[in-house]
Amino acid sequence: MAISAEQVKALRDATGAGMMDSKRALEATDGDLEKAKDWLRQKGMARAGAKASRTAKEGIIATYIHHNHQLGVMVELNSESDFVARNDEFRHLAHEVAVHIAAAEPHYVRREEVPEEVLNREKAIFAAQAQDQKKPANVVEKIVQGKLNDFYKREVLLDQAWAKDDKKTVDQVVKESIAKLGENITISRFARFKVGEAS
Amino acid sequence: MAISAEQVKALRDATGAGMMDSKRALEATDGDLEKAKDWLRQKGMARAGAKASRTAKEGIIATYIHHNHQLGVMVELNSESDFVARNDEFRHLAHEVAVHIAAAEPHYVRREEVPEEVLNREKAIFAAQAQDQKKPANVVEKIVQGKLNDFYKREVLLDQAWAKDDKKTVDQVVKESIAKLGENITISRFARFKVGEAS
Numbered sequence: 162m163a164i165s166a167e168q169v170k171a172l173r174d175a176t177g178a179g180m181m182d183s184k185r186a187l188e189a190t191d192g193d194l195e196k197a198k199d200w201l202r203q204k205g206m207a208r209a210g211a212k213a214s215r216t217a218k219e220g221i222i223a224t225y226i227h228h229n230h231q232l233g234v235m236v237e238l239n240s241e242s243d244f245v246a247r248n249d250e251f252r253h254l255a256h257e258v259a260v261h262i263a264a265a266e267p268h269y270v271r272r273e274e275v276p277e278e279v280l281n282r283e284k285a286i287f288a289a290q291a292q293d294q295k296k297p298a299n300v301v302e303k304i305v306q307g308k309l310n311d312f313y314k315r316e317v318l319l320d321q322a323w324a325k326d327d328k329k330t331v332d333q334v335v336k337e338s339i340a341k342l343g344e345n346i347t348i349s350r351f352a353r354f355k356v357g358e359a360s
Numbered sequence: 361m362a363i364s365a366e367q368v369k370a371l372r373d374a375t376g377a378g379m380m381d382s383k384r385a386l387e388a389t390d391g392d393l394e395k396a397k398d399w400l401r402q403k404g405m406a407r408a409g410a411k412a413s414r415t416a417k418e419g420i421i422a423t424y425i426h427h428n429h430q431l432g433v434m435v436e437l438n439s440e441s442d443f444v445a446r447n448d449e450f451r452h453l454a455h456e457v458a459v460h461i462a463a464a465e466p467h468y469v470r471r472e473e474v475p476e477e478v479l480n481r482e483k484a485i486f487a488a489q490a491q492d493q494k495k496p497a498n499v500v501e502k503i504v505q506g507k508l509n510d511f512y513k514r515e516v517l518l519d520q521a522w523a524k525d526d527k528k529t530v531d532q533v534v535k536e537s538i539a540k541l542g543e544n545i546t547i548s549r550f551a552r553f554k555v556g557e558a559s
Contacts, residue, residue, distance in 0.1 A: 199481070203488045218556040222432030224423035230451075233421030235434040237553050246555075252429075282398070289402045349558040352551035354436050356445075357417040359548040 162192055172197050178206045218349070219246045225259035234259045236351040241344040251346070254338050260324070261331065262351050267318035270348055275317065283312050318348065361390055371396050377405045417548070418445045422454035426462050433458045435550040440543040450545070453537050459523070460530065461550050466517035469547055474516065482511050517547065 164187040171194060172183040178201050186206075190196035220239035226232070238255040240246045269275050287308040291301040313320040319332040329337075331348075339346050363386040371382040371393060377400050385405075389395035419438035425431070437454040439445045468474050486507040490500040512519040518531040530547075538545050 199485055203485050203492065205489070218558075220555045221429035222425060222553045222555060223429070224425060224432055224434060226421060226423060230420035230422070230445075233423055233434050233436075235423060235432050235551055235553055237432075237555060237558060239555070246429075286398055286402050290404070293402070350553065352434055352553070354421045354434055354549065354551075356419045356421060356436060356438070359417075359436060 162188070164188055164192055168192055168194070172201075176201050176206075182206045219243045220349075221246055221252060221255055223252070223255035223259045225256065225263055227263050231356045232263055233354045234262045234351060236262060237349045239347045239349050240342070245342050245344055245346075248342060250338065251342060254335075254346070257325070257334075258331070258348060259351075261321075262318065262353055264324045265318075265321050266353065267321055267351075268316045270318050270350060272313055272317050272320065275313075280309075284309065318351070361387070363387055363391055367391055367393070371400075375400050375405075381405045418442045419548075420445055420451060420454055422451070422458045424455065424458035424462055430555045431462055432553045433461045433550060435461060436548045438546045438548050439541070444541050444543055444545075447541060449537065450541060453534070453545070456524070456533075457530070457547060458550075460520075461517065461552055463523045464517075464520050465552065466520055466550075467515045469517050469549060471512055471516050471519065474512075479508075483508065517550070 164184055168187055169180060169183045172178065172187060173180060175194070176183070176198055178186070182201060182204075183197070186197040186200045186204075187194075190200050218239040219242055220237060223236050223238065225234045227234075236255060236259045238251070238258060240251060245251050284305055287305045288301055290308075291304040296304065314322070319330065319335070321331050323329050323331055323334050335346055335348065363383055367386055368379060368382045371377065371386060372379060374393070375382070375397055377385070381400060381403075382396070385396040385399045385403075386393075389399050417438045418441055419436060422435050422437065424433045426433075435454060435458045437450070437457065439450060444450050483504055486504045487500055489507075490503040495503065513521070518529065518534070520530050522528050522530055522533050534545055534547065
């Protein structure tokens, strides 16, 4: 089968293997990227655990420790340029976001990260609550949508009210920094550890 | 059906609901803990996101930031007593483990955390490599076991050589502290963020 230049590039990016080796691997595996990765590793031409994708993002990692080391937060804040990543205002925002996460206890950065099954379970509970109260179907639907919005405001970082000023959301605070600093800024991930709460 | 005191306790611990409400929820759901949680939430008697289990562990969260904020590590180190958690030597160990993780890039704390499918994929690659070299079956098996041990030493924190002294493993370093401080110490989890490497 014919292997495209895009496929070869994807495999090279994923494995660090050379161009000809990557092409040969894809030919040997009918263009299956995952199988081609294994093929290269089997031949010793690719490193185990090479990152599947390396984005070219700039930014910083910020941490915040609270309550006599009983609570810790780590967050990655991304910018487009190294210049902005070194800016004091950008670094201040990263710190403030970490402090916010410590206080507000979100579970996801953005709505799209909430797993389908979590969402379905929440919806089923909200619908059952509304039906218990003998509401008509169209009202039930509105109630479920309202409760779902409450769920997002509680669990999703960007939807949460900003801990230092609850008249704006975290998303709005980020957008203010985007306007000030003149380039896109994103919160890509966070971790929040409390002693004794490991799953 | 008869609901045991243990079941009621488990549901109370998980939801913060009262004893009678927990009993009623379990009776209504034939003793199914997950369904009983949903039942309580539906009736407004349990908080969403209440922790499934709160362990009574003591310890601290430690963080380490490296490379002009391009790399961050957060780790939870647990002790049995609050007294040990406040001890300087314990805190020093937590810091050193965080520094080690920054350098050695483990993916799991302990072997049991490596997912079955990752292990099977590694084993298949190692076996194919050995077969490529036309080794007899009993030798293939030994080679696979050896490569698997290499995999653990590379990916599993407790199996890694200690960054500051590669004559001992991280596990041995922890055991030395256990001997010195006189109570059990465990690394329960860590996160390692490098800018641009979010999945």
